Amino acid sequence: MPPPAELHAQLVALLPRLRRFARSLTRNVHDADDLVQLAIERALARAAQLQADAPLAGWMYGIVRNAWLDEVRARERRQRLLTPDVGDSLAGRVSGPTDAEQLAVQEALASLPEEQRSAVALVLIEGLSYKEAAYALGVPVGTLTSRLARGRGALQRLLGEPGPQA
């Protein structure tokens, strides 16, 4: 593992990207920030497991995503009174995208199954290599690429092509 000070500095530098990835999972900024916080604490508690040559970003994305899967399972167990959709729409008003194009893209992303959404977010948005993304998601590269292909196909159908030129 890297020396603690270096690890902390790397984590701080990763925060904006981790928040963005978490947002693609939770769809609202408050849950996303809670998720990132939880993931950082888990990561620091497990820092000894991080090998010096392991990619920190891939490792962190994986922890964020696993924390989210834990949370989803816990929510299902609790059978929340407030359904996710109600919560999400409330949160969406708080700090969702204001730009119509951003909104369209984020809604399209949100409609994908979680597995495809994670693959798309890590490779197409976060810019991870297939190998890094597969490592983060704990799946073989072939599984990642097939999720990615299905996710892309769905996005193209949802968003239409070509997209508006910025």
Next chain:
Amino acid sequence: MTFDDETVMAYVDGELEPPARVALEAAMACDPQLLRRVEAQRALRARLQRACAPLLEEPVPERLLDAARGARAPAAVPPLPRARPPVRRWSWPQWSAIAASLVVGALFGPPLLHPPDGSVTARDGRLLATGALAQALSRQLVSTQAPNAAVRIGLSFRRRDGAYCRSFLLRAPSPLAGVACREQDAWRMQVLAGAPPGPAVGDYRPAAAAMPAAVTGTVDALIAGEPLDAAAEAAARGRAWSQ
């Protein structure tokens, strides 16, 4: 030679090894349909990146920076929220944005997207108590307040940075509960929540017992040590809640 979708995607993602890449590039040069498929994948990738890029520009909340620096004791970390809102700091100027971010508990009452008359105001991106609410926060003591007071104070406590905070319950114009902390000579809202309809007059339950989970969760997240007892609360008031 034909190229399947995954190969085209891998090319766009920079994941195609040189022999296959060279073959695909050569084919693209004389196959307009292949070129269109590549362009469509490029456009999608660029579109996603463009739409999501602004998220990187958002300020990172202090609490996450603290967590990443290891500045926070793990024991103090709240679990992920249920209906509880996490504690946040706000900088948006408009009331509606601030209010929407502070207000939770949509199960109770109408959305509070406009300020309840005269009790809360937005100033410089902060949501501050005014009027009767500010008066009560500054003057009223838990130990001596009337059970039917318009504003009831739940708990007084100190935040980790030493600031005094108080939870409160407001019955009118609509049931509203929250936590305010003394910052720069004003009571700044930390959370606001719709409260369940009030107990009948003459209900002597302590206000703290009637607080929505959002408020008690915020207290849990903010409090350092124990709530103030009657003597400490009176002493804090005597110092005008300055640290």
